[in-house]
Amino acid sequence: MNKMDKPKRNTKTKQMVMDVLDNASTALSHDDIGARLGGTMDRVTLYRILQSFCEDGKVHRIFGNNGKTYYARCRGCVAGAHHDNHPHFRCLRCEAITCIERPLAAQPLPAGYRAAAATALIVGYCPECFENIDF
Numbered sequence: 001m002n003k004m005d006k007p008k009r010n011t012k013t014k015q016m017v018m019d020v021l022d023n024a025s026t027a028l029s030h031d032d033i034g035a036r037l038g039g040t041m042d043r044v045t046l047y048r049i050l051q052s053f054c055e056d057g058k059v060h061r062i063f064g065n066n067g068k069t070y071y072a073r074c075r076g077c078v079a080g081a082h083h084d085n086h087p088h089f090r091c092l093r094c095e096a097i098t099c100i101e102r103p104l105a106a107q108p109l110p111a112g113y114r115a116a117a118a119t120a121l122i123v124g125y126c127p128e129c130f131e132n133i134d135f
């Protein structure tokens with residue numbers, strides 16, 4: 001038997017996690033994904049699935065400045081080569097983290113530095129919260 005053969009159950013579990021990420025309008029934390037799966041998935045299993053999606057270029061990680069890590073679907077990334085050089089937005093009111101699908105403006109660097117990738121986290125209010133907020 002081929003050692004690379006994974007049990008079918010694993011494929012189905014992965015598909016469930018991918019469905020949650022596909023249907024999300026914002027990036028999701030490990031806990032958010034677990035909750036959307038009904039709280040039945042083992043934390044380590046979920047962590048490993050997310051890890052493999054990141055390696056496969058299907059999902060990218062976003063580090064929130066609240067100490068949490070979020071996951072979002074990639075567009076056009078391949079295994080081992082992510083091109084998610086877009087900013088992310090964290091809403092201060094509802095805490096939603098969203099991919100902003102616009103290229104990150106290139107930052108002028110001092111002589112001798114060569115950029116390979118860039119990330120940016122913008123904080124503020126999302127459109128829904130901004131509408132409903134009492135300043």
Ligand SMILES: [Zn+2]
Pocket residue numbers: 057058059060074075077081082083084
């Ligand atoms: Zn990516």
Ligand SMILES: [Zn+2]
Pocket residue numbers: 091092093094095096125126127128129130
């Ligand atoms: Zn919001």
Ligand SMILES: [Zn+2]
Pocket residue numbers: 060062072084086087088098099100
């Ligand atoms: Zn993103």
